[in-house]
Amino acid sequence: MPRVALLPWGDLIEDYLDAIGLTFDELRTEQTGGWLFGYVEALRTAGVESVLVCVSRSATEPRRTRHEPTGTTLWVLPPTAAFRHARARLGATRRASPLVSYLATPLRPLAAVLREERCDAVLCQEYEYPRFDACVLVGRLAGVPVHATFQGGTDPGGPLQRRVRAWALHRAGALLVGPLAERARVQARHGLPADRVVQVFNPVDLRQWEPVDRAAARAALGIPETASVVAWHGRVELRHKGVDVLAEAWRRVGEALPEVDLRLTLMGTGPDAAELGLLVDQLGLRGVQWIDEYVLDRDAIRRFLGAADVYAFPSRHEGFPLAPLEAMASGLPVVAAAAPGVRDIFGPDDGHGGVVVPTGDPGALADALLDLLDDPARRRRLGGRGRARIEDAFSLQAVGAAIAEALFPAGRSPAG
Structure with missing residues (x-):
């Protein structure tokens, strides 16, 4: 061997x-x-x-x-x-x-x-x-x-x-x-x-990312079944990972949907964790649920992703990111900034699991999230295509x- x-x-x-x-x-x-x-x-x-x-x-x-x-x-x-x-x-x-x-x-x-x-x-x-x-x-x-x-x-x-x-x-x-x-x-x-x-x-090890029952995942995280949930996970670096862009986009989503039970679920920590906490407070973001630690338990990450409706990937710079692959393998539609490698993940068109928006543009990110939160059928369609894309090219x-x-x-x- x-x-x-x-x-x-x-x-x-x-x-x-x-x-x-x-x-x-x-x-x-x-x-x-x-x-x-x-x-x-x-x-x-x-x-x-x-x-x-x-x-x-x-x-x-x-x-x-x-x-x-x-x-x-x-x-x-x-x-x-x-x-x-x-x-x-x-x-x-x-x-x-x-x-x-x-x-x-x-x-x-x-x-x-x-x-x-x-x-x-x-x-x-x-x-x-x-x-x-x-x-x-x-x-x-x-x-x-x-x-x-x-x-x-x-x-x-x-x-x-x-x-x-x-x-x-x-x-x-x-x-x-x-x-x-x-x-x-x-x-x-x-x-x-x-x-x-x-x-x-x-x-991507597809055995680790089988989609889970959403109701059970939400119950485990204390999220109501009727909530609209956007997820992000990774290393907390505000500029590199674009988490500052996500925070501003989420503020705009909240303004557009004042009567909706919105949840932004975050998982991960990093060198800018304290700065992110301050930003959440300064912007008055509502519905933020943040697991501020590096999580080793893959089942816990699966439940975290399985509870979401949409996955946000706002990075400004990447090599070839794993986080959106894990989200797609979990059956989630992805809204991703056009960082290096993102278009290669989705394939020849955005229909293979997600929507691409310009980097560093919270308005475009917010608009794409709002569109998907308002369209369950499109979410299911993109999520299914994303899982198929991972099975075909990333196994x-x-x-x-x-x-x-x-x-x-x-x-x-x-x-x-």
């Missing part, structure tokens, strides 16, 4: 975990879904085994353990001493210097893991990040091809990083990209051949086969 090392985006895994209030132990014992574990499950359907590799501030030496929900091998590596020193000196300003990120990846320990686990390939979560460049160097020294996905990164700003990125991209294997616009950009910018930049979507089997073909072309094994 081929083996692929998966490395998440960022310098330290805690950069991601701290923002959503999780510990590394909770990731190891409870967390599922997302890019990392979605890829594990998708690759498994294609007969490819994953090895997870994380760099953690808690590690003092390489440690081999296991991700309990998937049973996948998990390596925890310490960052370099130079990185620890640089972060300690920079403190809160550490992100101002992307060059520090090049110090995070421990090159020799990573190469040792690839050899010990007999990995046939490396797959990085994001090619527009220094970890990808470091992995390409390790891969060339270890004789292991390095591939990467696109998750919303941007061109590096400094000339040194731009040169290093160009070097890495021309020596890497396949780039797995969801949005066609990004596929065209990276090909044109770096002169890459078309067969090296492959459209591959993020996977573990469909995406797993696409990833395996990109990493091991023509179905050949690494040895073949």
Whole structure:
């Protein structure tokens, strides 16, 4: 069975975990879904085994353990001493210097893991990040091809990083990209051949997102059966995720429907959680029910989505978002801002599960939400089409086969 090392985006895994209030132990014992574990499950359907590799501030030496929900091998590596020193000196300003990120990846320990686990390939979560460049160097020294996905990164700003990125991209294997616009950009910018930049979507485990009984879901959340409910879930970052746009749109929905029992249900936390709480109060938003925490229980998320009539996705910027995929898999119609990747999710027209509105436009978002709240038949039609779209293009089997073909072309094994 081929083996692929998966490395998440960022310098330290805690950069991601701290923002959503999780510990590394909770990731190891409870967390599922997302890019990392979605890829594990998708690759498994294609007969490819994953090895997870994380760099953690808690590690003092390489440690081999296991991700309990998937049973996948998990390596925890310490960052370099130079990185620890640089972060300690920079403190809160550490992100101002992307060059520090090049110090995070421990090159020799990573190469040792690839050899010990007999990995046939490396797959990085994001090619527009220094970890990808470091992995390409390790891969060339270890004789292991390095591939990467696109998750919303941007061109590096400094000339040194731009040169290093160009070097890495021309020596890497396949780039797995969801949005066609990004596929065209990276090909044109770096002169890459078309067969090296492959459209591959993020996977959805349909078993986790079967639609639930709406009445039971609403009863569990204390929502009346007659209420009109719009849902959103994700990491609370006001500008990046457009939650400020959603708040203003909801104010307008409330003004347009003063006699209707309206509910805006929110699930998730993040660095701007306190600011969102203030915004809800300042705008006088009514009917807001917010679960201000990162929820690991997939059944709880299913009930949360199952209680809604419409799903709102107001993000300004994304790579290839998972949240609207989960909503569509749950049978919800989606109103989404035109962030990167959104039109690729819906397919050739908006009829495959949702309606697209301009980014940063609360008026357009409010109008689209009002239209759907007023049209139950259209909601059912869009919700059914969205579920069918996910089954056809985003299932573990469909995406797993696409990833395996990109990493091991023509179905050949690494040895073949």
